[in-house]
Amino acid sequence: MGGPALTPEAQADLVRRAQAVLRANDRGTFTQPAPGQYPHQWNWDSALIALGLAHFDLERALLEIRSLLQGQWRDGMVPHIVYHGGPSGYFPNAEFWQTERSPAAPALPTSGLTQPPILATIVRQLHERHSVPGFVREVLPALLAWHRWLHTTRAADETRLPCLVHPWESGTDDSPRWRRALDRVQPADLPAYLRGDTAHVAGAERPHDHDYDRFVYLIDQFRRRAYGPPAMLAQSPFLVQDVLFSSILHRADEDLSALMRAVAVPAEEVETWLATVREQFSRRFWDETAGLFFDYDVRAGQALRVTTAMTFAPLYGGLCSSRQAHRLIDEHWSNPAEFAPGAALRYAVTTTSHGEAAWEPRRYWRGPVWINYNWLMLEGLRRYGFERQADELRASSLALIARAGFREYYDPRDGAGCGAHDFAWSAALALELLSAPSGG
Numbered sequence: 143m144g145g146p147a148l149t150p151e152a153q154a155d156l157v158r159r160a161q162a163v164l165r166a167n168d169r170g171t172f173t174q175p176a177p178g179q180y181p182h183q184w185n186w187d188s189a190l191i192a193l194g195l196a197h198f199d200l201e202r203a204l205l206e207i208r209s210l211l212q213g214q215w216r217d218g219m220v221p222h223i224v225y226h227g228g229p230s231g232y233f234p235n236a237e238f239w240q241t242e243r244s245p246a247a248p249a250l251p252t253s254g255l256t257q258p259p260i261l262a263t264i265v266r267q268l269h270e271r272h273s274v275p276g277f278v279r280e281v282l283p284a285l286l287a288w289h290r291w292l293h294t295t296r297a298a299d300e301t302r303l304p305c306l307v308h309p310w311e312s313g314t315d316d317s318p319r320w321r322r323a324l325d326r327v328q329p330a331d332l333p334a335y336l337r338g339d340t341a342h343v344a345g346a347e348r349p350h351d352h353d354y355d356r357f358v359y360l361i362d363q364f365r366r367r368a369y370g371p372p373a374m375l376a377q378s379p380f381l382v383q384d385v386l387f388s389s390i391l392h393r394a395d396e397d398l399s400a401l402m403r404a405v406a407v408p409a410e411e412v413e414t415w416l417a418t419v420r421e422q423f424s425r426r427f428w429d430e431t432a433g434l435f436f437d438y439d440v441r442a443g444q445a446l447r448v449t450t451a452m453t454f455a456p457l458y459g460g461l462c463s464s465r466q467a468h469r470l471i472d473e474h475w476s477n478p479a480e481f482a483p484g485a486a487l488r489y490a491v492t493t494t495s496h497g498e499a500a501w502e503p504r505r506y507w508r509g510p511v512w513i514n515y516n517w518l519m520l521e522g523l524r525r526y527g528f529e530r531q532a533d534e535l536r537a538s539s540l541a542l543i544a545r546a547g548f549r550e551y552y553d554p555r556d557g558a559g560c561g562a563h564d565f566a567w568s569a570a571l572a573l574e575l576l577s578a579p580s581g582g
Contacts, residue, residue: 148540153576156544161198163548163569164191168202172209172226176550176562179342181232183210183224185257186313187567189264190514194570196268197577203268204277207261211284217246217371218291220284222257222310224250233338234361244369254361254369258313258390259288266397269404279405285398286412292391293415295371298381298440301422302415303388305440307378308360312387315357316349317493317507318500319448320382323439327379329359343550347504347560356380381440385427386452389459390518392419396460423461433469449474449495451481451515457522467526475531483554489538491519492554503553504560510551513539513568517575536575543572 148156167174172183173191180187188210195203213224225236236251244254262285269278296304306312309320335358339348349357360380367373375381395416402409427435429445434453436445454470456462462470478484480495487496494501494509502508516539523532542552548568550561 147537148544152544156540156572157576160194160548160569160572163564164195164566166564167566169227171205172224173206173566175567176565179232179339179550179562181227181230183213183226185210185220185222185224186260186514189261190517190567191570193264193267194567194573196272197573200268200272200274204274207265207281210261211281213248213250213252214284214288215244215246215248215252217295218287219246219256219295220259220261220288221252222255223253225252226250231338231341233335234358238335239361240365241369243365246369254364255308255311256288256292257311258387259292259394260390261285262289262394262398262401263390266401269401275405278401282401282405282407285401289391289395289398289412289415296375298375300418301383301426302418303383303422303426304391305375306382306384306387307364307374307380308357309353309380310357312382312384314386314450314452314493314507316353316505317448317450317452318498319437319446319450319452320380321448321500322446323380323382323441324353324356326441327356327359329355331362332359333362343561347506349506379441382446383426383438383440384452385435385437386455388419388423388427389455389461392416392423392459392461395419420461423456424463424466427456428466433466433473435470448500449480449498451491451493451495451519454491454519454522457526457528458518459522460525462526464526467528471528471531483538487554489542489552489554489557490535491516503555504558506551506561509554510560511539511542511554512551513543513571517571520575536578540572540575543568548572 174181175184175187188206192203192206195206214220239254241247241252241254268274292304293302298305309315332355337354364374395412399409399412426438429436435456436447439446457467474480476482479497481491483490489511492509493507500508516535520532520535542557545557546552546559548565549559550565552559
């Protein structure tokens with residue numbers, strides 16, 4: 143898998159280059175994910191960027207998180223984009239969202255959707271490494287309000303699993319796992335729009351136009367309803383429970399509970415969420431015949447049976463039994479017809495199974511390798527004792543970055559860089575990968 147181990151000199155050079163990317167993308171109070179393509183602040187990007195920044199500038203890392211939380215809505219939602227710094231050529235721009243229609247929206251322009259809630263996990267890591275109890279107390283109310291919003295306002299049933307109303311909330315926008323749920327979305331009276339993403343990146347590496355029409359149509363439906371959560375849950379044609387999002391939230395709930403205990407704040411509410419999700423998770427997502435976790439289409443009342451790398455996310459979330467974990471690794475992770483490197487694939491982990499008809503090795507979340515997902519998998523593999531697989535994945539990830547630079551994502555066949563250049567979380571997570579030696 144991947145290439146030879148990096149020499150100490152190559153590692154030191156990678157550290158210097160990663161820090162340079164983060165500094166170049168720094169906009170004073172927030173870090174843009176990439177120049178040109180992503181000029182604003184993104185939710186889970188900034189959390190991961192803060193993890194990288196803390197390796198050489200702790201105060202700047204804390205400022206990154208403070209800036210993100212400035213966009214929190216009054217009901218607790220932390221949006222997926224915060225539009226600091228005025229207009230840009232990015233679409234959708236702040237005006238397109240029309241979030242001022244909602245009484246819950248902040249004064250600062252934001253999107254009207256959320257993103258995977260990894261922030262509490264990052265705050266815990268920063269606290270355990272650097273001891274920042276004052277900062278923990280400062281951000282704890284915001285973290286708790288966001289998690290409460292996810293488990294209550296966005297929960298449609300007794301599972302307490304959050305429902306996503308738009309593929310962008312998953313962080314895996316055009317994943318083929320959403321294809322069947324998106325087919326139910328039939329755009330009508332579509333507002334005029336002009337995509338900005340393909341001005342910076344080849345169209346063959348970005349979502350298809352028919353998907354983008356559906357993305358825009360859903361936003362239009364939400365803004366017509368003033369982003370009212372009951373209306374969105376009741377009327378969104380796209381309504382899913384996501385294995386990846388739910389796994390990230392469960393891990394973040396664990397970390398939120400630990401943070402609360404660390405600063406002597408009662409955590410019973412969070413512990414209740416943890417217990418409920420642990421009880422419900424496999425009932426909702428696990429398919430015993432396939433040995434896979436599948437997302438759930440709430441609107442249709444059935445599983446979305448598409449094999450993607452998100453099936454491994456419960457390893458990160460600590461939501462697998464030992465038997466389930468071994469089935470995932472033995473039957474799927476290690477299978478060259480699906481995810482394992484072999485004749486067709488050189489680098490892991492391809493985000494959609496190589497065996498799926500929808501697999502596209504250079505198109506966004508339909509096949510490329512993403513460093514953020516590899517980092518999640520490293521955490522998950524080590525959590526369940528799969529040390530050899532974790533060491534291989536770490537080496538493969540670093541080899542990709544050394545080969546093609548800090549790219550948004552990578553072709554799993556040859557390691558070619560795809561998407562945006564100078565991508566901030568790839569730089570941030572390179573620093574994290576280089577700080578953790580093989581074996582943990």
